[in-house]
Amino acid sequence: DTEVTQTPKHLVMGMTNKKSLKCEQHMGHRAMYWYKQKAKKPPELMFVYSYEKLSINESVPSRFSPECPNSSLLNLHLHALQPEDSALYLCASSQENERDYNEQFFGPGTRLTVL
Amino acid sequence: AQSVAQPEDQVNVAEGNPLTVKCTYSVSGNPYLFWYVQYPNRGLQFLLKYITGDNLVKGSYGFEAEFNKSQTSFHLKKPSALVSDSALYFCAVRESTGGFKTIFGAGTRLFVKA
Numbered sequence: 028d029t030e031v032t033q034t035p036k037h038l039v040m041g042m043t044n045k046k047s048l049k050c051e052q053h054m055g056h057r058a059m060y061w062y063k064q065k066a067k068k069p070p071e072l073m074f075v076y077s078y079e080k081l082s083i084n085e086s087v088p089s090r091f092s093p094e095c096p097n098s099s100l101l102n103l104h105l106h107a108l109q110p111e112d113s114a115l116y117l118c119a120s121s122q123e124n125e126r127d128y129n130e131q132f133f134g135p136g137t138r139l140t141v142l
Numbered sequence: 143a144q145s146v147a148q149p150e151d152q153v154n155v156a157e158g159n160p161l162t163v164k165c166t167y168s169v170s171g172n173p174y175l176f177w178y179v180q181y182p183n184r185g186l187q188f189l190l191k192y193i194t195g196d197n198l199v200k201g202s203y204g205f206e207a208e209f210n211k212s213q214t215s216f217h218l219k220k221p222s223a224l225v226s227d228s229a230l231y232f233c234a235v236r237e238s239t240g241g242f243k244t245i246f247g248a249g250t251r252l253f254v255k256a
Contacts, residue, residue, distance in 0.1 A: 058242055060164050067230075067250055068248070068252075069232055070186065070246055072243060077242065081240060082242060083241075117185050117186070128174040128236045130176060131186075131188065131244065132188070132229070133185030133187070135184050135185045136184070136185050140162075
């Protein structure tokens, strides 16, 4: 199984809502990533987990809260978002060795709209 | 600091013709370079990478890339373009000191006309 799955595919939420994005992979990868991508722009790294521990937080606002319950799952909890947070949220995974420079496998993304 | 530049926002090519998508990089150590492709409303797909070794790297779907150290370039090429190659292409570089961070170029939209 060389697939990264993300749910939901689309999400519309108000600024006072709480929602969660989910990501799952069964490739045995121990590094997992969240990216934010605006239209026609490159992905921007938000968080990286390595062996279920937060390795990188790119100064992301606290209204985004990541969670890695186990080696296959990655969540992104959303609370009190702003309309400018509307974007495609991509999850990715890669093998765990930082110095092997392994490629990332991306999920299809969740299209988030904040009203 | 690492960076990549994709000088062309868009590349247009006729089906059957060769295509080139340009990428230049700036790194403080050894470059670790990647190409990814993104189809509409989809995640990115890995095409190929250069870590070390031969300067000509072959990847998925008939794509290849040539690493040129003196010109600090890593251009993506394909001998014969297909309409289905139309997509958004990203060049990327990994931190040479280790770590998980990947820096992506701005992207180049490829249009292949039938």
